Amino acid sequence: MANVIDPVCFHADTTPDNIALRGADSTLTYRQLQIASTTYAGALREWDISPGDRVLLAAPSVPEFVVAYLAIQAAGAVVVPVNTMSTRPETEYVLSDAGVSLAILWNELGPAMSQAAAALDVPVWTLSPEIIVSDGLPKSIVDRDGEDTAAILYTSGTTGRPKGAELTVGNLLSGGQIGAECSRGSSEDRTGTGLPLFHVFGQASVMMATFTGGGSLSLLARFDPSAMLAMLRRDRLTIMAGVPTMWNAMLHAAGDADPEDFAQLRIAISGGASLPGEVARVFETRFGCTILEGYGLTETTAFGTFNDIDRGGKIGYTGRAVPRMEVEVRDHDGNQCTPGTVGEVFVKGPTVMKGYWRRPVDTAGVLSPDGWFRTGDLGCVDSDGDLRIVDRVKDLIIRGGYNVYPSEIEEVLYTHPDVVEAAVVGVPDDHYGEEVAAVVALLPGSELDGAELTRWTRERLSAYKIPRIISIVDALTKGSTGKILKRSIDKAALRTDPLTVEVPRKVTP
Known part of the structure; x- marks a missing residue:
């Protein structure tokens, strides 16, 4: 039996005073994060949220998001994170499709989401700093099976209405383990990001990987290059995670900074879109760190391939299959392509989703009985086995x-x-x-x-x-x-x- 909050609980028992979370004005140790999350979970259970119930969560990348996210997990419920920019029609669709029992909304959001919830008679809880209770004793958590659905993340693929990718307890725990292994994360690391945690990149590659390794996670509620640079210096980050537009913006905001200003920074993890080679080269020179690109999808809990930390980043490539995952490029007949030949990318392993929520036909179209996920992306591998994404099969x-x-x-x-x-x-x-x-x-x-x-x-x-x-x-x-x-x-x-x-x-x- 397991729970997504397990890594936090482990470090709360072994290194309780180590910093787990840093926000703009607050910090939480692992023990405080455990207490805050399980206390909030207790409130959810008292309100009759039962294992398997879906709970919508809309908040920026703030410590309160993490507390609520882990609380939903500790209560055995299913978190449905949504973009804070979602409109009322978009929110109504997710609330209805997922059969949401409760919506937890950040106190500074506009009225669109609360109006959507009201239209569907979905109760709303307001998320604010006051929900963090960091003293007292941790409460109990619900033991779950690894195949239980832990999160539903909505993604359209390339056609039709958005589909909810069901990520299991095992998917998220495996993602944390793989992410920590790829970055060699430890309790000495200080990771920082301006990524949205409602996205799979922020959840799995950053949050879960950081907590699995036992390091600290610094959050920027809304990305701003100058603020990210300030956080990098203030918290002496050793790992940063972002998308290419963030790296480019930071380069323009860095002014006359040189590598000595960021001597402690080990790696920058890039994903979400192809990383331009020139941006990678200039960033590594300016910041004195290795920038490593990876490839994954919502349906694979953000993991597929990643550039090896020892070899460094290979410009234009997203690296080889990460530990415990398999990646193949296949032709139209389903045969594995030879190096240099373009085909469709397939992924298999412990981070591949359970399926699309209540969409068996869509699930069968991308997920084979033997566990291979058809990504819909075109790519090729070189003689080293590194993957290069060439294009998207459709129009994404x-x-x-x-x-x-x-x-x-x-x-x-x-x-x-x-x-x-x-x-x-x-x-x-x-x-x-x-x-x-x-x-x-x-x-x-x-x-x-x-x-x-x-x-x-x-x-x-x-x-x-x-x-x-x-x-x-x-x-x-x-x-x-x-x-x-x-x-x-x-x-x-x-x-x-x-x-x-x-x-x-x-x-x-």
Whole structure:
């Protein structure tokens, strides 16, 4: 029997006074984190949250998120973490699909989520610093089977409505073990991140790996390059984790800093999107550390491959299969590809999800009876066995580390009465890796413009999903069946065509 909170409890017993969490204004030792989390778990149980009940959690990367997350686990319930930028329709969908019994919402969030909960009669608890009770004795935790669902993380893949990937107790514990092994994490390490913990990267690769190794985790509620640099110096971080846009932003904010300023930093862990080679080279020189890229998905609890810490990072590659995992590149017939040949990436191992929540057909489409997960990504391995991700099988856009699903945005565009045709694609972007672009055809005589269409999507989508580039055309190219041919869209022209409207944006992910 096991529980996701087990690593915290282990270190609370063996090194109770070691720092586990650092926030902007607070710290928690392992014993204090254990007490706070199990006390909150007791309150959940008293409120009749039972093992297996789903609890939605929406909060930025603050210590309170960690306490609530671990409390839900300690109570034997299932955590459903969601993006804090989720709109009311997006939240209503998750609340309904997951059958949520309780929503725990950060006290500084806007009204969209609480309105969604109210519309579905889902009770709401407010999450604030006052929930942290760090004195007294730890309460009991629920013993669970390794195959019990511990978390449901919603991801669309590339088509359809979002699907809930069921991550088990065993998935999350294995992710922590693999992450600690890959980074050689120990109680001496001080890890820091500005990643959102509601994302699998932050949960598994960072939070679970840190607690498994027994080190401390410093959290930045909202990424800002100057604040991240300040945290790096203040907490003398030895490990940082982020996405490529973060590294690039930190380079521009570092000024005249040199490696001596960050002498204690061992490694920077990069994921979420492809890492540009030039960014990696300059970052390693400026910060005097090794930057290591990895590859994984929500459905594999963030793990698949990782660059070896002894060999250092190989530019353009995400490394070999991590310990206890298998990765293969296969052709259309299911045969393993030879080095250098592009095929679809398959992953197998203890971090592969249980399946999609209440979607057996979708699960069967990606997960074989023998445990291999079909990622939908195209890649190839070199003669060393290192994986390079070449492209995405469908049209998934990765903007600043966030997955953006064109079909979801197209669905919103089509709800506008003047939109006749719509296609959403990703275009290369120096800052975000990819930017969201929409090409639309309107009703004859319509006076709809890009700015108005942006306002329409802003009311219905999270900020990172909003098309920043909008091109209005007479008609989109279609195939013989009437299907819009996205491959006919000239992505380069979307940056230069005078009909294109670029919407102002902030420079944060």
